[in-house]
Amino acid sequence: MIGPVVVTNGNLNRNDTRGKTITCKAAVAYGPGEPFVVERVLVHPPQKMEVRIKILFTTICHTDLSSWQGKNEAQRAYPRIFGHEACGIAESVGEGVNDMKEGDLVVPIFNGECGDCKYCKCEKTNMCERFGVDPMKKVMASDGATRFSTTDGKPIFHFLNTSTFTEYTVVDSACVVKIDVDGHGDLNPYIKVLGLLGISLMSILVQL
Known part of the structure; x- marks a missing residue:
């Protein structure tokens, strides 16, 4: 696993991992309702129009819980990394x-936006x-492949365009937004107001 990451006013200080596969820990589900296994996984570099976080x-x-339980057989895809509410730093x-x-x-x-389909163009x-909500989607949109694998090379599937139960993840650029930071490293006040929302709580924790 790579060394610790230090954040200073939004800057990422670390050994240069751009273009390289990262080994890190993730909570992996191997079957419906089976306990998560925290283990080392490989997170491959972002491809065109993707971001590694x-x-x-x-x-x-x-x-996450209902999909992990696998009650809808059509949504089952294992091994898989769940999680879809998080906050982080763009690593590459x-x-x-x-x-x-x-x-x-x-x-x-x-729930990303491509900006080109009929729904994006009509404000829906x-x-x-x-990039809409699709619990059955398990791979990247660009090439139908996954950016996760076990240490012996077996694919691990994505979840809801995000997969955040891991130290690093790869998402389509349409499925990630930048958080505005002012010159003093404080979060945009608008984000602070949204404290009751789960995702916003993750955003607020960045400054603690």
């Missing part, structure tokens, strides 16, 4: 990502055809 904080939602960005950079504080979002972005 160092997860700082994550929380659990009932959607893939080709074509221009709206954020390494070291930015970010929030991965399970929560129904995005490519």
